[in-house]
Amino acid sequence: MNASPLPLAPVVDAGWLGEHRAETVLADVRWYPDGRSGHDAHLAGHLPGAVWVDVDTVLSAPPDGTGGRHPLPGPAAFARALGALGIGHDTTVVAYDDNGGAYAARLVWLLRRTGQPAALLDGGLAAWPGALETGPVTRDPVERTPVDWPRDLLRSADEVARAAAGTAVVLDARAPGRYSGADVLPTDVRSGHIPGARSAPWSANLSADGTFAPPEQLAAHYAALGARPGTEVIVYCGSGVTACHDLLALELAGMDTAALYPGSWSAWSAEPARPVATGPDDGPPPGR
Numbered sequence: 523m524n525a526s527p528l529p530l531a532p533v534v535d536a537g538w539l540g541e542h543r544a545e546t547v548l549a550d551v552r553w554y555p556d557g558r559s560g561h562d563a564h565l566a567g568h569l570p571g572a573v574w575v576d577v578d579t580v581l582s583a584p585p586d587g588t589g590g591r592h593p594l595p596g597p598a599a600f601a602r603a604l605g606a607l608g609i610g611h612d613t614t615v616v617a618y619d620d621n622g623g624a625y626a627a628r629l630v631w632l633l634r635r636t637g638q639p640a641a642l643l644d645g646g647l648a649a650w651p652g653a654l655e656t657g658p659v660t661r662d663p664v665e666r667t668p669v670d671w672p673r674d675l676l677r678s679a680d681e682v683a684r685a686a687a688g689t690a691v692v693l694d695a696r697a698p699g700r701y702s703g704a705d706v707l708p709t710d711v712r713s714g715h716i717p718g719a720r721s722a723p724w725s726a727n728l729s730a731d732g733t734f735a736p737p738e739q740l741a742a743h744y745a746a747l748g749a750r751p752g753t754e755v756i757v758y759c760g761s762g763v764t765a766c767h768d769l770l771a772l773e774l775a776g777m778d779t780a781a782l783y784p785g786s787w788s789a790w791s792a793e794p795a796r797p798v799a800t801g802p803d804d805g806p807p808p809g810r
Contacts, residue, residue, distance in 0.1 A: 530614060530639040532630065532770040533623075533734050536649045539616055547609055547661070548572035549617040551581075551626035552647075553763075567654035569618065569647070573607045573661060577763060580604070581628050590789035591709060591761035594676075597668035600632070608661025611638065618643035618650075622728050624764045631766035631782070634773075636669040642770065644733045677756050677783045679790055686718030690754035691806075693722035693747060695768040696787065700760070703800035707760070712791040714800040716758070720747045721803035724759070724767035734774065741775040748806050755780035762786045 539546065550572040552560040564574040575581065580603040582592035595603070609615060615633055617626035623642040633640035643649060677685070686692040694715050699705030701721040703714035715721070726743065729735050735743070749755045755777060759765035762784040772780045783790075790796050 530641045532634065532641055532773045533644045534616060534641045535644045535733075536651055539643060540651075542614075546614045546616045549575045549609070549615055549626070549629055550619070551575045551577065551617050551629050552619045552621075553577040553625040563620070565657060567656055568659070569650050570652070570655040571659060572618075572655075573609070573659050575607065575617070575629055577625055577628065580607070581632065581763075587792070588785075588789065590785035590787075590792075592763055592784075592788075594632075594671060594762070594784045597670050601666035601668040605664050605666040608664055609666075610664040611666055613638070615640040616643050617641070618646045620647040622646060622725065622732055622767075623734075623770075624724055624767055627724075627766035627770050628763045631769050632671075635672050635675055642734075646732070648732065675779070675781045677781045679783070679785060679793065679796065682716060682756055682758065682783045682790075683796070685754060685756055686716055690756060691748040692716060692719040692783075693749065693755065693757045693768055694719045694787075695722055695724045695757055695759040695765045697723050697725070698802070700787075702802050703798075710760075710787065710791055712798050714791075714798040715787070716790055717797050717799040719758070719799075720806065722747055722749075722757070722768055724764045724771075727767060727771040734771065737774045737776070740771050744772060744775050744777070749777065749780070751777055753777075756783055757781070758783040758786040758790075760786055761788045 548569050550564045550568045552563045583595045585591050617629045619626040630640045630642050694701045698721055701715045706713045757765040757768045769780050
């Protein structure tokens with residue numbers, strides 16, 4: 523147990539992890555939209571001592587038809603699941619996946635926004651310079667007290683609709699083809715984006731080597747989209763998972779008050795009354 527949690531940036535590199543390995547718990551958050559098993563990937567090779575954290579059952583509640591594909595878990599269920607994995611309140615967590623942090627970001631953002639030190643491993647699995655470990659990892663279970671999600675950092679569909687029509691900046695973290703509607707996902711009821719949203723694919727947060735761009739570059743990138751300190755910013759994606767990558771990048775850029783629309787496109791598009799826009803991002807409307 524780490525009695526004095528480390529002050530932690532949203533992203534740390536393998537060198538930092540090597541120096542602080544004894545003070546952290548590693549979380550393997552690999553998940554694959556094509557149906558491959560993240561757990562099988564974990565068993566085949568993971569960072570030494572890393573526990574596997576399932577996006578579908580630990581970081582999400584079961585889909586209910588209104589909250590999208592990955593609704594936020596209830597605080598009590600989240601606390602139970604993390605406690606069963608041996609991740610306590612006073613634990614410093616470093617999470618990774620093998621896709622630029624796209625899925626591990628969900629765990630990191632949830633922990634940071636409920637007061638627990640957590641960070642992404644920059645570069646993910648490939649950044650680890652040592653040997654991998656195989657087989658399951660278990661830690662002694664611990665008790666966690668549920669912590670409510672911060673209401674000021676979450677938005678409903680109605681709040682997003684009002685924000686997108688006003689002075690707030692709404693960012694879509696999906697790939698440009700999904701934003702435009704050109705790429706159709708079988709799981710989506712309709713294709714396109716929320717009217718007024720800007721295209722901000724999470725992959726644009728990364729440099730060519732798969733690590734996060736420098737904070738000043740991220741700040742310039744988001745400023746070009748209208749997201750600047752003091753601006754209301756809301757982020758969504760397909761189901762509220764990869765949007766957290768943008769939220770961590772915004773924090774790196776100096777904006778840690780951006781909010782998540784948890785239901786994201788999977789919830790918005792499932793409501794027939796919600797309008798849908800298609801086509802590429804043409805930039806902000808006048809005055810935005």
